[in-house]
Amino acid sequence: MAENLIERSIQERVAHALIFEVCAILSFTPIISWVTGKPLLDIGVLTLVISTVAILWNMLYNYLFDGLQNHLRFKRGLWVRVMHAVMFEFGLIFFVVPMAAWWLSISLVEAFWLDIGILLLFLPYTMLFNYAYDKVRVRLFESADRSCQLEQ
Numbered sequence: 664m665a666e667n668l669i670e671r672s673i674q675e676r677v678a679h680a681l682i683f684e685v686c687a688i689l690s691f692t693p694i695i696s697w698v699t700g701k702p703l704l705d706i707g708v709l710t711l712v713i714s715t716v717a718i719l720w721n722m723l724y725n726y727l728f729d730g731l732q733n734h735l736r737f738k739r740g741l742w743v744r745v746m747h748a749v750m751f752e753f754g755l756i757f758f759v760v761p762m763a764a765w766w767l768s769i770s771l772v773e774a775f776w777l778d779i780g781i782l783l784l785f786l787p788y789t790m791l792f793n794y795a796y797d798k799v800r801v802r803l804f805e806s807a808d809r810s811c812q813l814e815q
Contacts, residue, residue: 671729680721683792684714691784699777701767709766716758724751739797748789752782 671679688710696706728747737743756778764774 671725676722676725677718679725679796680718682796683721683789684718686792687785687788688714690788691781694784695781698780699767705767709763712762712766713759716762717755720755720758721751724754741794744790744794747793748786751789752785756782 688707692707692710693703695701695710696703699706732739739747756775759778759781760771760774763769763777764771767774767777769777
């Protein structure tokens with residue numbers, strides 16, 4: 664069962680969160696601006712602020728998720744990744760809605776619906792990004808382990 668334990672350094676957690684957010688900003692800011700009719704600069708600033716909050720939430724959330732996995736010893740299959748993504752995004756709603764309402768000068772209800780739209784974009788993105796990250800991570804660590812064994 665030890666192969667299911669996840670131990671990530673703070674550097675890896677920061678790198679994971681930054682890569683996730685940079686890819687998301689570059690991919691979704693123009694789409695959100697176009698859909699909402701809000702200026703690209705307004706949406707860009709909002710996404711940067713939200714990304715900062717999301718990075719902090721991402722690190723805390725994944726730390727807690729890894730702890731839960733280490734305690735319960737479950738594998739990260741497709742359904743676990745679906746639940747991981749859903750729970751992460753719902754937690755983020757509580758931080759994002761008030762900021763979006765204030766920054767875009769819209770009501771909390773409008774900001775909530777905007778966030779639901781963004782959530783629908785981010786759910787598959789979050790799930791696929793983390794699934795791909797896990798696969799790449801395993802290959803990188805296997806490759807690093809083989810290199811260390813060859814040097815010995």
